[in-house]
Amino acid sequence: MHPLRWGDPAHATALPDGARALVEAVFGPAPATSAHDATSETELPGALPPPGLSASLLSSLAEVVGEQHVRTDDEIRRLRTRGKSTADLLRARAGDLDDAPDAVVRPGSHDEVAEVLRLAGSHRVAVVPFGGGTCVTGGLAARREGFAGVVSLDLGRLDSLVDVDRTSMTATLQPGLRGPRAEALLAEHGLTIGHFPQSFEHASIGGFAATRSSGQASAGYGRFDALVVGLTVATPTGTLRLGTAPANAAGPDLRQLVLGSEGAFGVITEVKVRVRAVPEVKVYDGWRWASFGDGLAAVRALAQSGLRPTVLRLSDEAESAVNLADPDSIGGGAGGCLMIVGYEGAAGRVDAERAAATALLEGLGGTNAGEEPGRAWEHGRFAAPYLRDSLLDLGVLVETLETATFWSGVDRLYADVKAALERVLGDGGAPVLVLCHVSHVYETGCSLYFTVAARQAGDPVEQWLAAKTAASDAIVAAGATITHHHAVGTDHQPWLSDEIGEVGVRVLRAVKAELDPAGVLNPGVLVPLDGA
Numbered sequence: 001m002h003p004l005r006w007g008d009p010a011h012a013t014a015l016p017d018g019a020r021a022l023v024e025a026v027f028g029p030a031p032a033t034s035a036h037d038a039t040s041e042t043e044l045p046g047a048l049p050p051p052g053l054s055a056s057l058l059s060s061l062a063e064v065v066g067e068q069h070v071r072t073d074d075e076i077r078r079l080r081t082r083g084k085s086t087a088d089l090l091r092a093r094a095g096d097l098d099d100a101p102d103a104v105v106r107p108g109s110h111d112e113v114a115e116v117l118r119l120a121g122s123h124r125v126a127v128v129p130f131g132g133g134t135c136v137t138g139g140l141a142a143r144r145e146g147f148a149g150v151v152s153l154d155l156g157r158l159d160s161l162v163d164v165d166r167t168s169m170t171a172t173l174q175p176g177l178r179g180p181r182a183e184a185l186l187a188e189h190g191l192t193i194g195h196f197p198q199s200f201e202h203a204s205i206g207g208f209a210a211t212r213s214s215g216q217a218s219a220g221y222g223r224f225d226a227l228v229v230g231l232t233v234a235t236p237t238g239t240l241r242l243g244t245a246p247a248n249a250a251g252p253d254l255r256q257l258v259l260g261s262e263g264a265f266g267v268i269t270e271v272k273v274r275v276r277a278v279p280e281v282k283v284y285d286g287w288r289w290a291s292f293g294d295g296l297a298a299v300r301a302l303a304q305s306g307l308r309p310t311v312l313r314l315s316d317e318a319e320s321a322v323n324l325a326d327p328d329s330i331g332g333g334a335g336g337c338l339m340i341v342g343y344e345g346a347a348g349r350v351d352a353e354r355a356a357a358t359a360l361l362e363g364l365g366g367t368n369a370g371e372e373p374g375r376a377w378e379h380g381r382f383a384a385p386y387l388r389d390s391l392l393d394l395g396v397l398v399e400t401l402e403t404a405t406f407w408s409g410v411d412r413l414y415a416d417v418k419a420a421l422e423r424v425l426g427d428g429g430a431p432v433l434v435l436c437h438v439s440h441v442y443e444t445g446c447s448l449y450f451t452v453a454a455r456q457a458g459d460p461v462e463q464w465l466a467a468k469t470a471a472s473d474a475i476v477a478a479g480a481t482i483t484h485h486h487a488v489g490t491d492h493q494p495w496l497s498d499e500i501g502e503v504g505v506r507v508l509r510a511v512k513a514e515l516d517p518a519g520v521l522n523p524g525v526l527v528p529l530d531g532a
């Protein structure tokens with residue numbers, strides 16, 4: 001990936017003229033100082049601190065993984081610095097490389113991972129597992145104070161499909177497989193995981209498990225943690241092999257301790273997942289609702305009806321109007337709220353589910369908008385992150401945040417988070433756009449995914465942190481979760497004890513102390529440090 005941008009710049013499309021004009025109309029012309037000149041990126045900004053690991057440790061690491069798999073050059077260190085949140089991109093664009101690792105180490109097996117962890121423990125070097133680098137919560141910026149250095153443990157060489165069990169419909173994959181490659185390997189067997197987060201093109205299997213990721217087809221396939229049936233994990237104190245049966249009563253399910261552990265408890269070296277047959281048919285319908293409230297009632301009715309659409313998402317009025325799915329027609333969305341309901345699977349089942357859902361939604365007063373909005377959504381589903389770069393180039397601050405709650409709390413959560421973001425970013429009358437959609441749906445509740453845009457002012461990282469803090473406070477006050485699928489990292493940590501309580505935090509610390517007594521795994525990520 002590009003160090004200052006999302007994805008592959010060759011895939012980026014310029015913002016259409018209409019969208020540019022709309023940006024200027026809403027936010028005013030870009031101040032000369034804030035607009036970023038994308039053409040001036042031949043020389044990357046900032047200088048890397050000198051790599052700090054001793055020659056003897058580097059040579060020990062090289063003995064384990066091979067000399068060519070221990071790198072300390074500027075190019076790789078820059079690429080392994082932080083993740084891809086807007087704050088990460090803004091810091092990278094400003095030449096801030098303070099969080100760069102000293103070295104990037106690429107192990108080729110579980111045993112090599114275990115040996116690197118042993119060396120890191122004995123030299124007191126922090127280790128940051130690196131999958132696809134798409135983290136948006138500071139989970140790749142480990143704390144370096146108290147450590148002799150930081151190693152980015154790049155899992156990219158662990159990229160095989162280990163095993164397919166067609167009888168059980170499971171597959172075992174190595175953690176460094178990126179989404180598209182994992183799906184391509186499984187497609188050779190006629191299978192799919194069905195996990196398609198917006199970061200799918202670059203994120204990895206290990207990252208999905210370590211962050212409890214949730215994909216755009218989660219209504220039908222389930223969140224990634226619901227798909228995992230087995231895990232192998234290298235920890236500084238030994239190997240955990242978990243998952244001998246689809247379900248068990250052998251005490252608490254330790255797989256859940258690893259899922260979402262964000263590299264703080266161990267390094268996931270194998271993931272066994274439930275797989276499904278590649279769908280015979282995929283069809284996505286658009287539905288229009290007079291208001292977000294009407295759409296929410298319909299989403300809930302569908303989620304509680306026993307029908308299982310594969311994709312179910314609902315944009316509020318503002319997001320429907322802006323029409324983010326299709327950059328060519330940004331701002332041209334029809335009125336009301338747009339819902340996408342997708343069905344994937346065997347043709348007969350899709351027809352039956354679609355007919356039943358259509359009857360239900362018509363009965364609730366929805367207007368069937370046909371397949372065109374669904375096709376536009378499918379076509380543009382991985383494009384929005386490129387759009388973010390184009391808006392940052394124009395001096396617009398744009399970022400997302402997400403949360404979830406039970407149905408009875410959704411109205412309050414929506415109103416309070418929106419108000420908090422508008423209050424902070426719109427201070428002094430500045431124009432601010434807050435868009436929202438229901439991104440993941442359960443029988444008992446749903447997640448809300450907010451996209452925010454405002455003119456960059458002063459220090460845009462501080463500007464965003466102030467808005468995010470207000471939104472996070474509102475989330476906690478509403479009794480919702482601080483994160484439905486982006487994970488905790490460092491960014492959400494200040495609100496973690498509100499969510500799991502002091503006892504919960506002590507449990508996390510105790511697990512870490514057992515598995516990682518030297519505390520070298522992703523220090524400061526997920527588990528609040530003592531006294532924090």
Ligand SMILES: Cc1cc2nc3c(=O)[nH]c(=O)nc-3n(C[C@H](O)[C@H](O)[C@H](O)COP(=O)(O)OP(=O)(O)OC[C@H]3O[C@@H](n4cnc5c(N)ncnc54)[C@H](O)[C@@H]3O)c2cc1C
Pocket residue numbers: 006083084085128129130131132133134135136139140155175196197198199202203204205206207208209210211212213214215216261262263264266267268269385485486487489522525
């Ligand atoms: C534009 C954009 C869109 C996104 N959309 C979604 C979305 O739709 N749904 C969603 O859930 N998330 C989304 N995310 C967030 C991110 O993509 C997910 O958290 C993803 O699961 C991270 O995977 P990764 O391989 O990139 O992990 P990384 O970013 O490399 O790592 C994430 C964390 O997991 C740890 N880690 C990584 N691999 C391992 C391993 N093998 N063992 C132990 N720890 C490990 C890292 O140390 C880090 O703390 C999005 C991010 C971006 C930038």
